[in-house]
Amino acid sequence: MVRLACLLGLLWPGIAQADCRLALVLALDVSASVDATEYNLQRLGTSAALDSSDVRHAILEGAPGHVALAVYEWSGHYQQKLHLDWTALRTHGDIDRAVLALGQMTRSHDEFPTSVGQALAYGASVLERGPDCDRRVIDMSGDGVNNYGFRPGNAYRHFPFQDVVVNGLVILGDDPDVLGFYHGEVLHGPGAFLEIANGFADFQNAMTRKLHREISDIILGTGPTARPRPRG
Template sequence: MGVDGKHRPLVKAALLALALLSGGAEAACRQALALGLDISGSVDAQEYRLQLDGLAAALLAPDVAQKALASPETPVFITVYEWAGQTKQRVLVTWTALRSQADLAQVASTLRATRRLSRKGATAIGRAMEYADALFRQGPDCWARTLDLSGDGKNNNGPTPEVIRKNSAFDQVTINGLVIGSDDTVGRDERQMEIMDLSAYYRRRVIHGPDAFIEVALGFEDYQRAMERKLLRELESLVFGALDVTP
């Protein structure tokens, strides 16, 4: 059920109490959020910057920041990585606890300062999932784990995502997708068809978990808006949906 502003402090107190009972303050982490950004060969230099700068801006958006920092006693931990072919992955932001506006600003600054190393690479979504699994194993032990995969194409290299997501390692992981339409597609109808096809692919083969969902960016210029919407939806359910509080 929803929680109004009057009762949100009670939710925060209950979340902290649950954390302490389940293993101490050091285990009080409500979500581990891994964001994987597609930098395959179809993504040009401008689109690369639109992704990184768009994510930075989305994290600093007032509504997103408010939800991310709503419970500093039980923070969200975030990591960001880029992916392309089977051997093309790189961590951009190591696991970082979001407890203050300064933490968000530091993550945004890191993203904005990042420069692309290579434009070569296929689209290995399955391998991107495996890479995220390794990051989760190295990261904090949080109540929830969410993999947020952005992409503008279908898997064409390495293991398929529908096979990888069946691995028991993902039993407790929600995989959401941010589908990006091509900026090069000519005509509104052609773009809509392309987006519908890729969205259907992500829905059938990529996303995973009972609450998994897809957000759509009409193109890389629309990436920031789509990422904001995606983060708001993910963070809302975690801040106030972890416990069912009855007034």
């Protein structure tokens, strides 16, 4: 099999690098608890994190194969909006276009509750029609607990989450239960982890750390049961 792959690489240059190593979905919270200033910190923070030198290096100089990215916003039961459909990040130009698209996002909803279960179900559907990659990851960001509709456990039982890892980016602020909720109900799959933002002003830093870890496939601790430590 290895010799065949090498031969194909000689006959059709680039085919050996054509495989996708990671399908990554970013899910951004736009529920009513996120005000306009916080939304802009999240929008611009996501764009800047993808544009960071560490993340670019992890995408382009990491393991063989490329990274595919999709990004959507979520809030209520039916309030999900895909802002970046599946995009292969093979070159700096590809990353530049994704960075621009994320920086120019226009908020889709602003007055709906926090429906994490439905957001996860939507993410599963995005992955279902996505590229065939070695790893599939959903990156859930949020500042509150599920307060409407079915909970994450129901999404994991009834939607296609086999071989899918769900990581969390918790935004600390007004909801004292959000960290425990993400740790206890949102994390899913081997090696799932939490990253913590100390408010929306820290979102860019947290997202940069998180993207670098996800793309580099860095495994710390013992998996989803490892207790996250807030960063000062």
